[in-house]
Amino acid sequence: MNAYIDLLKTPGIARIISAQLTARLPSGMLSLAILLHVEQIHNSYAAAGLVLAATSVGQAVAGPLTSRWMGVWGMRKVLILTLVISASAIFTIALAPLSVGLFMIVGLISGLSTPPVQPAVRTIYPKMVNSKQLTPLFSLDASAQEIIWVAGPVAATFIAVQISTTLAIVVAGSFLILGGAWFISSPEVGQVRIPRSKRSFGAVLRHRPVVLATITGFLLVGSASAVEVSVVAVFGHGGPQAGIVLGIWAIGSLVGGLSFGHLPIGPWALARRMLIVFVGMALAMVYLDFWWLAIMLLVAGIGIAPAFAVIFAIVSASVKFSETAEAYGWVGTGQLIGAALGSAVAGFLIDANGPSGGFWAAAVIAALGVLVPTVLRSWHPDLRGKDPSPIPDTGPISTLSQ
Incomplete structure (x- = not known):
């Protein structure tokens, strides 16, 4: 724990972690809020899915x-543009009674314009410590982001069940705006x-650790998403149990x-x-009790x-600094x-077989x-006793003063 305490004493670390967590809190709220909202309107978990x-x-695309783009136009310009478009789409989902097809289109727009806060902050970290x-910072970040998945599902479920699904989405969109503005205004941003990458788009995927991190992250988050939908299906709209379990x-x-970590x-x-x-997931499906x-x-x-801490570290240690944002973008795409x-x-499996089908998936x-x-x-680097910082680019780059 001393390593984490020392990290939080480092100038700017506590602030940048707090800002990016606030900006990303909607990630923990929107899935459940949109799931409950669309299911309530169209009476179908398949439609919501x-x-x-x-x-x-x-988001993946x-x-x-x-x-x-952050290496071409700068972090702030990209973050501001995507924030405005994504927030507009989120409020449209909340306030407009759309068909399933239109919900999907607006959801796609929201995803396409999601502010790249996570790649930005993980590119900044190596310049702050x-x-x-x-490695402890990546672990602290991975642990701290679980606040998103503690507060987010509980808040979304409580608001959606006790008040309305519309308000749950509006609250999530408000956090996106407030947290995004806080993060964008941070001095480190x-x-x-980020130096302009000299390699072609996608060339970073030639690094095997990046591919390993992307595939494993895809499977980790895929299983987690299936569990999230399954838990909601078990407990339905009748109370806060789903949010509490999550x-x-x-x-x-x-x-x-x-x-x-x-x-x-x-x-x-x-x-x-x-x-x-x-x-844990295999045993969870044995008995669908709270x-x-x-x-x-x-x-x-x-x-x-x-x-997640391992995924972040092996990517960081395997690419040049100019490639880190894109590498984390691909990892995020996999997820x-x-x-x-x-x-x-x-x-689909829940509609066909009940909640147990989702847990099987x-x-x-x-x-x-x-x-x-x-x-x-063999694609997994051995980082024991090694520096997980990105490989330096040739030539001068701007860094933070310590």
Whole structure:
């Protein structure tokens, strides 16, 4: 814990983490809010899953592009433009009674314009701390983001069930605007310049660790999305149980990240963490009871933040600084495609077989998440005792003064 306390004492770290968490809080709210909103209007989990899938596909397509644009036009210009468009689309979903097809189109626009806050902040981090602090910082960030998945689902479910699904989406959009403005106004966003990449778009995928991180992130988030839809299907609209269970799940991830995220990263690190996730999800589908689900998803959660910390670290250590934003954009794309497919597959299986069908999908996807880093462990860099900072570009670049 001392490493994390020292990190928070580093100038700017606590502020930049808080700002980006606020800007990204809608990520933990919108999935449930939109799911409940569309299901309530059209009385179909499959329809709701399709709208979530369209939103996630939009985010997936935009991720590498908007991240790369930050090296061309600067972080602030890209973040402001995407913030305005995405917020407008979110409020349209909340306030306009649309058909499923129109919901999907607006959701796609919202996804395409999602502000690239996550690639931006993870590109900034290596310029704010020394090399020894970077792995603990990635772990702290992965753990802290679980606040999004603790507060977000609980708040979205409570507002949607007790007041209205429309208000739940409006609140999420408001957090996007306020948090995005706070993050954009942070000095680091203006002081760190991402060099224009000299390589062609997509060339960063020639780095095997980036591909490994992208595929594993796709499977991790895919299984998580299937679980999220399944939990909502179990408890329905009758109370806050779904949000509470998902919040407990996120608490497990927070605890896991703070407890194990700072451990040395060897070639088996990702497979071991994914195994924890799989075990918890596989056991969760045995008995669809509130306490059983809460305990088993707590177990699954223990592996999530540590897995994300490994993903961030192996990407950082494998690419040049000018390529980091695009690399994280591709990793985000993998995760968002996983979210799209996970939620859509779970939605159809729930309509056909009940909530247990969604949990089966989650367990199978998580099992693949263990298999991939096991088979491709030679692509996993051994970072034990090594500097996980990005490879320097030749020539001068702008950095933050320490």
